Amino acid sequence: MNLDGVEKGSKDPKLEKVGKVTIDQLRAIATEKLPDLNCSSIESAMRIIAGTAANMGIQVDPPVLEPKKKELV
Incomplete structure (x- = not known):
């Protein structure tokens, strides 16, 4: 699937x-x-695709993925 104006x-x-x-x-x-x-489920598929989009430099609006929180152990 191709988004408008995004070649790579x-x-x-x-x-x-x-x-x-x-x-x-x-x-x-x-x-x-x-x-x-x-x-x-569609929701879990959306999370997978949102992660792939983020790794390609495509912004999801509004964000689906929560930013990782770093915790001290």
């Missing part, structure tokens, strides 16, 4: 964002990809 992912995804995807677009992608993913 960012070289530095933390600093450079190449596009945005909405929750509705994310849900449509998750519905299409659900049979290929190792999960059973």
Whole structure:
């Protein structure tokens, strides 16, 4: 699936964002990809795809993934 105006992912995804995807677009992608993913619900598929998008430099608006919290052990 191709997003409008995005040909490939960012070289530095933390600093450079190449596009945005909405929750509705994310849900449509998750519905299409659900049979290929190792999960059973749309919500978990959306999380997997949101993680992939984040690693490509595509911003999900509003955010689906929570930032990791570092804890001292």
